[in-house]
Amino acid sequence: MRKYLSLALVASLAFACSPEEKTEVIDYTQLSDEERLEVATEIAQNTIMVDGHVDLPYRMKVGGFTLQREVLDVSVRTPDGNFDFPRSKEGGLDAPFMSIYIPAGLQQTPGSSKALADSLILMTERLAETFPDKFAMAYSPADIEKNFAEGKVSLPMGMENGSALEDDISNVEYFHGRGIRYITLTHGKANLIGDSSYDTVRLYNGLSEYGEQVVAEMNRVGIMVDVSHVSDETFKDALEVTKVPAIASHSSVRAFTPGFERNMNDELIQALAKNGGVMMINFGGTFIDSAYAAGANKVREHLVNYLAENNLSRRDSAAQAYIAEYTAANNPFPTVQRVADHIDYVKNLVGIDYVGLGSDFDGVGDSLPTGLKDVSMYPNLIAELLKRGYTKEEIEKICYKNIFRVWKAVEDYAASQS
Structure with a gap:
């Protein structure tokens, strides 16, 4: 916890200083993913x-x-x-x-x-x-x-x-x-x-x-x-x-x-x-x-056929379990990196x-x-x-x-x- 606070404090001080006062600016690209997420969380909490x-x-x-x-x-x-x-x-x-x-x-x-x-x-x-x-x-x-x-x-x-x-x-x-x-x-x-x-x-x-x-x-x-x-x-x-x-x-x-x-x-x-x-x-x-859109269409087509072949509706518990498992395994979900792109x-x-x-x-x-x-x-x-x-x-x-x-x-x- 104290590591988090000290990192956040350093970050806030680095950004709070005027150009004349600033002696060191943290290079966030050089932090570990864990450290960067700590800083990001602090920014999210303190920024509208x-x-x-x-x-x-x-x-x-x-x-x-x-x-x-x-x-x-x-x-x-x-x-x-x-x-x-x-x-x-x-x-x-x-x-x-x-x-x-x-x-x-x-x-x-x-x-x-x-x-x-x-x-x-x-x-x-x-x-x-x-x-x-x-x-x-x-x-x-x-x-x-x-x-x-x-x-x-x-x-x-x-x-x-x-x-x-x-x-x-x-x-x-x-x-x-x-x-x-x-x-x-x-x-x-x-x-x-x-x-x-x-x-x-x-x-x-x-x-x-x-x-x-x-x-x-x-x-x-x-x-x-x-x-x-x-x-x-x-x-x-x-x-x-x-x-x-x-x-x-x-x-x-x-x-x-x-x-x-x-x-x-x-x-x-x-x-x-x-x-x-x-x-x-x-x-x-x-x-x-676009890769997700194409993959999602294929998944959707498969699930429609599966439900029809097994005489199931989407509300059936067996259908819901299969849909969740198949979708998780086959949908090419994009990641947060794509939003940043x-x-x-x-x-x-x-x-x-x-x-x-x-x-x-x-x-x-x-x-x-x-x-x-x-x-x-x-x-x-x-x-x-x-x-x-x-x-x-x-x-x-x-x-x-x-x-x-x-x-x-x-x-x-x-x-x-x-």
Whole structure:
């Protein structure tokens, strides 16, 4: 224990000194993996960490009800999922953006998308109200800083799928009033705003006219424009319209996943950097490694055939045991190093000021890489970055300073319009 404290103290002193006072800087690349993880854990605990996308609200709504308890209690350690309070504190996660996720299928029923958004927002608020010593709502960087000082996990909110705006532009201001601080313009299908990367149908070849109005209104009221999930043309159109920096709340680098439009190619990464925005790296296996995607498809095909041949359903205990064993043995899970590769790629292409973390925890199932299976494991990623020569200042930018810069610019522009 004392070895850990002394190492952490040396690290903090090395970074706290001014250039004139600094006599020695630790070369973290020369430490052992164990020593580096100790330093990484200390950094995670003492640095604000923002994650651009955690799907807890929808997990609570869909998977939270059991016969044993009325609702999923994430104030204590949970046996499943990727997020709860104890693991969040262990990993140093201070501000996971709660994803107010709206399935694209609801677009067919007017009013249902907005109703679900309201329901998930209310559920998030009740989490903070029920456990005020552990969670707190956050509507600005200043709120997160205050909650961090009090040891609470902040719950800022982003709405995943602008379909909840329906066809009423006044809903942009309405949802800002409800606490939404970014809106992902589309999700799995084109909506009234624009085209989606996952949809083969291109209704507008980019943003619709209504979508242009939505982006302008988001600027006016102070909601960040999120270009994750949109088609390449919608992405470009959104950057043309917005007057402030945008974000990609949970997207990764397409160079590692050729042909996967959901990720960002070099042109889009460079455009977002020129806009002053930030790209928040998704941890999901299919997002970070094409080999995993191909392997997962083979595993999925095998399991479907196995279940059919043995007349089993996925709920059968024998099936679950086989699925777990076969998946563990045959899925080519990427590792934490691959997530660091994506961060490296963005840093090398456009600079450290334009990259952040957007895990998609509780939203990408069991595809998460080895070493980043839940929110307790962020120090593993920080340790890998230290091993690659990243400085504490660079890690702070990745963890929160880059997204705070964008968020404050959006706030300042909105304040100038009032």
